[in-house]
Amino acid sequence: MTILVVACPCSLGLATPLAIIISEGLCASNGILVKKSEILENASKVNTIVFDKTGTLTYGKLKISQIYNYSKLKEAKIIQLVGSVEAKSTHPIGKAFTDYMEENKITKLQVDNFEDISGYGITGKIQNKKIILGNRKILSKYNIENKHEKEEEELAKQGNSIIYAIKDNEIIALIGVNDIIRKNAKDVIQKLSQKEIETIILTGDNKETAEKIASELRITKVIANVLPKEKAEMIKTLKTENKYVMMCGDGINDSPALANADIGVSIKSGTDIAKDSSDVILTKNDLESILRLINISKKTIKNIKQNLFWAFFYNTLMIPIAIGILKPIGISINPMWASLAMVFSSVTVILNALRLRKI
Numbered sequence: 001m002t003i004l005v006v007a008c009p010c011s012l013g014l015a016t017p018l019a020i021i022i023s024e025g026l027c028a029s030n031g032i033l034v035k036k037s038e039i040l041e042n043a044s045k046v047n048t049i050v051f052d053k054t055g056t057l058t059y060g061k062l063k064i065s066q067i068y069n070y071s072k073l074k075e076a077k078i079i080q081l082v083g084s085v086e087a088k089s090t091h092p093i094g095k096a097f098t099d100y101m102e103e104n105k106i107t108k109l110q111v112d113n114f115e116d117i118s119g120y121g122i123t124g125k126i127q128n129k130k131i132i133l134g135n136r137k138i139l140s141k142y143n144i145e146n147k148h149e150k151e152e153e154e155l156a157k158q159g160n161s162i163i164y165a166i167k168d169n170e171i172i173a174l175i176g177v178n179d180i181i182r183k184n185a186k187d188v189i190q191k192l193s194q195k196e197i198e199t200i201i202l203t204g205d206n207k208e209t210a211e212k213i214a215s216e217l218r219i220t221k222v223i224a225n226v227l228p229k230e231k232a233e234m235i236k237t238l239k240t241e242n243k244y245v246m247m248c249g250d251g252i253n254d255s256p257a258l259a260n261a262d263i264g265v266s267i268k269s270g271t272d273i274a275k276d277s278s279d280v281i282l283t284k285n286d287l288e289s290i291l292r293l294i295n296i297s298k299k300t301i302k303n304i305k306q307n308l309f310w311a312f313f314y315n316t317l318m319i320p321i322a323i324g325i326l327k328p329i330g331i332s333i334n335p336m337w338a339s340l341a342m343v344f345s346s347v348t349v350i351l352n353a354l355r356l357r358k359i
Helices: 002-006 010-029 038-045 053-057 075-086 092-103 136-141 149-157 185-194 207-217 228-240 252-260 272-277 288-323 335-358
Strands: 032-034 048-051 063-069 112-117 121-126 129-134 161-167 170-178 198-202 221-223 245-249 263-267 280-282
Touching: 002 288, 010 032, 010 038, 010 288, 010 335, 032 288, 038 263, 038 288, 048 053, 048 228, 053 092, 053 207, 063 075, 063 092, 063 149, 075 092, 075 121, 075 129, 075 161, 075 170, 129 136, 136 161, 149 161, 149 170, 149 207, 185 198, 185 207, 185 288, 198 207, 198 228, 207 221, 228 245, 228 252, 245 252, 252 263, 252 272, 263 272, 280 288, 288 335
Parallel strands: 048 198, 048 245, 198 221, 245 263, 263 280
Antiparallel strands: 032 280, 063 170, 112 121, 121 129, 129 161, 161 170
16 A cells, blocks of 8 residues: 555646746746747757848837839829739738828728738729839739839948839839837847857848848848748758758748748737747747747746656655565555655645746
């Protein structure tokens, strides 16, 4: 009977799940929604974090900074055409135009046949005229000659995202919109670097704009001008290089990459499809939460190992005594004392797990 009581595996059964449950509660209180418990075990393995640019490293609150008008239309009319189509989009760029129209009391026009061409841009018809909006790649998709590369380069050097506005297969305007880097992004990147975690910018935006953001944040690796499918392929490539990859994004274009990463992280302000594709949602829209998640994961793994050690130590010590190995020298225990020792073992594991709440 003493042997059966002593060998009860209660403490072993508590060691891992108790630490995980406490850590999940700790994450929730820090604005980190973890969908799967294994994330708390695996986040400590992360050695590469891939960031989307717009809406992730930046606030995604874009403002129109400059317009090159190549048509006979007035600037207000161009904004009306572009803004009416952009209003149908969920991308932060669309919000920049709708905000501008509201501030300047420009009315929206009826848009028909709206289409979101992932990784390229958007299209729609206004008064039976097709309006095409997008980055440089959309020009080649519709076989439109680009005569404005110099102006695009100037806008990009200033940190602008680029939108070509096309009407009836003619470029009518080149528009630059810029964004603000999140206030704590630079500190987060620096702290990740100190932890020897590589950071990468992976964006569909032009290379010049992405490199300007990377330079300010001191990120050395930039992968730009990529389509959503190419983002997912890049994540797969990184994983083949023995890297444990976390992807952090917020948009529809990021969802394939989020799904393919070892750990996908989206922010609360991101699109629904991005949040559905991710394993973790940062409900406070704070990149500092990534550091907290990794820290909590490392402390959780350490705590689980401590719990398992004490559970095995108890069994290793008590079972031989219960068998009677020390009886020749007058040391033995009865079932009552064995049950007290078993309870003490479980309480030790519980108290050790509760220490996680002080992280």
